[in-house]
Amino acid sequence: MEELVFDFDMKVSAAILALTFAGIFSEHLHGFHRAKFAMLGAGAMALVGQYYGFYDYHMAIEVIDWNVIFLLGCMMTIVAIMIPTGGFQNLAVTIARYSKGRLYLMLALIGTAVTVISLLLDNVTTVVIFGPLIIMIARTLAVSPIPYLMAAALLSDTGGVATLVGDPPNLMIGSAADISFNTFFIHMGPPVIVAWVAVLIMLKFLFKEELAVEPKPWQEVEEIPITNKKVWYWSLAILGVMVVLFINHTSLGWEAWVVSAAGLTALLFASREIEMDHTLEEVEMSLLLFFTALFMLIGGVEHSQFLQYLGQQILPLVKSDLMLASIVLMWVAAVLSAAIDNIPFTAAMIPIILGLETQGINVSPLWWSLAIGVGMGGNGTHIGSTANVYIVTISERLARETGNPDMAITPAMWMRKGLPVMFVTLVLSSIFFLLFFDWFTAPVN
Numbered sequence: 001m002e003e004l005v006f007d008f009d010m011k012v013s014a015a016i017l018a019l020t021f022a023g024i025f026s027e028h029l030h031g032f033h034r035a036k037f038a039m040l041g042a043g044a045m046a047l048v049g050q051y052y053g054f055y056d057y058h059m060a061i062e063v064i065d066w067n068v069i070f071l072l073g074c075m076m077t078i079v080a081i082m083i084p085t086g087g088f089q090n091l092a093v094t095i096a097r098y099s100k101g102r103l104y105l106m107l108a109l110i111g112t113a114v115t116v117i118s119l120l121l122d123n124v125t126t127v128v129i130f131g132p133l134i135i136m137i138a139r140t141l142a143v144s145p146i147p148y149l150m151a152a153a154l155l156s157d158t159g160g161v162a163t164l165v166g167d168p169p170n171l172m173i174g175s176a177a178d179i180s181f182n183t184f185f186i187h188m189g190p191p192v193i194v195a196w197v198a199v200l201i202m203l204k205f206l207f208k209e210e211l212a213v214e215p216k217p218w219q220e221v222e223e224i225p226i227t228n229k230k231v232w233y234w235s236l237a238i239l240g241v242m243v244v245l246f247i248n249h250t251s252l253g254w255e256a257w258v259v260s261a262a263g264l265t266a267l268l269f270a271s272r273e274i275e276m277d278h279t280l281e282e283v284e285m286s287l288l289l290f291f292t293a294l295f296m297l298i299g300g301v302e303h304s305q306f307l308q309y310l311g312q313q314i315l316p317l318v319k320s321d322l323m324l325a326s327i328v329l330m331w332v333a334a335v336l337s338a339a340i341d342n343i344p345f346t347a348a349m350i351p352i353i354l355g356l357e358t359q360g361i362n363v364s365p366l367w368w369s370l371a372i373g374v375g376m377g378g379n380g381t382h383i384g385s386t387a388n389v390y391i392v393t394i395s396e397r398l399a400r401e402t403g404n405p406d407m408a409i410t411p412a413m414w415m416r417k418g419l420p421v422m423f424v425t426l427v428l429s430s431i432f433f434l435l436f437f438d439w440f441t442a443p444v445n
Contacts, residue, residue, distance in 0.1 A: 006309060009054045013304035016045050020297055021344055035286045038293035045300030055300040063299030064292055067175040067257045068168075072122075073288055074260035075165065078235070079125050080282035081267055081274055087232035089224045092133035096141070097223070103143065103211045104204055110134065111151040111200060115159035119166050120239060120246075123156035124287075127387045131394045140222075141215035146395065146409055147207035153391040154379050154421055158199050160387075161375030162192040164256060165246070168291075168386070169346040169374045174256070176350045177367050179444045181246040181256065187368055187440065191432040195376065195425040202424060206417050234270040238263050287386070291343075298347045307351040314352075318361055323437050326369040327430055333373025334426055338380030338419075346374050365433075365440045372429045380422035382414040 020041025024034040042060065049055020082088065095113060099106035110130070118126040130152050138145035160166035164174045164184040174184055204211065226232050242263040245252070249259050268274060301307055318325045329349075336345050349370055357363045378385030382392045392409045399408035433440060 009052055009304040010306035010309055012048055012052065013045065013054070013301045014306050016041055016048060017297065017301050017306075017348075020044075024344060033286060035290040035293065038290050038297060042293040042296035042300075045297050049300045049303065054305075055303045059303060060296040060299060063302070064295045065172065065175050067255050068171045068295075069288055069291055070257035071165065071171055071260050072168070072291065073283065074257065074264045075121060076125060076283045076287075077279060078239075078260070078264055078267060079121055079129065080279045081231065081271065082235045083129060083282070085228040085232040085235070086224060086226045087235070088129050089133055090226050092130060092137060093222070093224045096137045101141070101215050101217070103147075103213070103215060106137075107148055107151050107203060107207075107211065108200060110148055111155035111203070114152045114156045115196065118156040118160045119163045120243065122165055123153075123160035123167055123385070123387045124390065126156050127152050127390055131391060135394065135398055143213055143215045144210050145398070145407070146413075147203070147210045149391045149395055150207075150409065150414070150417055151203050153385070153387050154199055154203070154418065155196065156387055157375065157378045157385050158196045158421075158425060159192060161195075161371060162188045165260075167342075167375055167378075169342050170371060171256075172343075172346050172350060173367055173371050176354060177363075177444050179367065181249055183444055184371075188371060190436075191372065191429045192375075194432060195428050198424055198428055199379075199421050202421055206420070231271045231274070235267060238267050238270065241266075294344060294347050298351065301348075302351040307348070308355045310352055315356065315359065315361075318356060318366075322362065322365060322441070323434070326365040326437075326440075327433065329366055330369040330373040330430065330433070331426060333370055334377025334380070334422060337374045337377035338384040338422060342374035342378045342385055346370065362441060362443075364442060364444050365437065367444060368440045369433065372433070373426075376422055376425040376429060379418045379425065380415070381418060382409065382411050384418070384422075388414070388418075 020037055023030070023032065023037030023040070046055060046057045046060045049059075050057065091113060092110070095109045096106055099109055114123075114126050114130050117129075131149060134148045134152060135145045138148060157167070161170065162185060164170050164179065164181045170184065170188075173179065174181075242259055245254070245259040245262070246256065249256055268276070298307075314325070317328070333342075333345065333349065353363050353366050353370065356366070378388065382388050392414070395407060395409040399405050
């Protein structure tokens with residue numbers, strides 16, 4: 001294959017990518033939502049690419065991974081239907097009352113519930129549901145909500161790595177590599193279980209002081225009834241069917257988004273009183289716009305052949321030692337995801353790995369190491385994943401409302417708790433990866 005030269009097209013696309021990512025990663029400084037910078041970058045990439053002849057608006061539409069967009073959109077709409085029923089609120093309060101004032105048990109139960117739900121509804125959506133509920137329960141018991149908020153984020157970040165729909169980067173990897181729901185869970189489930197248990201144990205020691213306080217009587221936590229049992233139970237039944245369909249979607253010849261769309265359609269007909277306009281107002285359109293623009297941005301970089309050029313630079317390591325390359329990718333992905341958010345990094349890496357595949361490289365272990373790295377790396381900092389950003393945001397809002405700055409989760413606090421979690425989970429995942437490397441090298445489809 002002809003050796004690529006770092007030409008002008010690559011330089012201009014790389015410059016637009018770097019400037020866009022700089023805007024995305026610094027949103028907490030300038031106050032502009034990252035979706036705005038992604039849209040600006042995508043537009044600039046198409047405009048400049050058209051002028052210099054390596055990209056245009058038609059190509060920008062073609063590179064969008066609609067499987068990811070539709071899957072996310074449908075799942076968020078399903079959640080928007082379920083939240084007003086009171087079912088999630090009832091579950092959270094039931095957990096608090098069941099723990100009977102034993103704070104670590106409550107942390108473990110909340111963390112487990114968040115993780116289980118995030119396996120299907122994705123970790124971002126799950127913490128959006130549980131974050132305000134955790135604060136409500138903590139206020140009632142007169143304890144700090146910080147351990148429970150961070151536990152929700154850290155455990156959902158870790159557990160969400162296990163399934164195709166558990167974390168947004170997983171959707172991107174699975175769609176690009178054509179990995180089925182079953183294949184993803186079979187490979188990611190075992191190392192994630194080991195890492196998740198380790199995180200749960202670590203939380204007991206990381207928040208030793210906060211979990212040692214004496215709470216108010218747990219009986220004061222009032223039960224919250226399910227206000228719309230019909231919709232709640234229909235939702236649970238349809239989600240159960242969706243799990244079965246996700247498991248069998250490959251044999252059915254369906255994409256994952258078809259399963260989510262079918263589930264949403266069934267739920268809308270089962271709940272005729274649902275107002276579509278009101279429900280769609282609750283869907284996070286900014287996230288869908290962000291993903292769409294990100295695909296268009298990365299598509300321009302790919303068409304300039306810059307990502308193929310980067311792939312050529314790492315090709316010698318991959319060819320000489322695939323195991324070492326996989327471990328290096330896992331740790332680099334984790335560190336960079338902790339620093340710059342795992343979604344943009346995943347979007348940038350996917351075309352590079354696909355480029356290596358076209359050169360005859362077995363990229364199967366690279367897909368798994370990328371999924372582990374961006375998932376576990378998200379725990380390291382407060383901007384490492386979208387779930388973390390949301391948890392920090394509501395803690396800051398709580399600090400303003402109460403006038404107590406100790407209620408805010410600061411970047412330094414997150415690093416003190418999150419970095420040890422990231423390091424331990426990466427070490428355990430690396431050991432698991434090395435022990436079962438032959439298994440991870442099997443074809444993904």
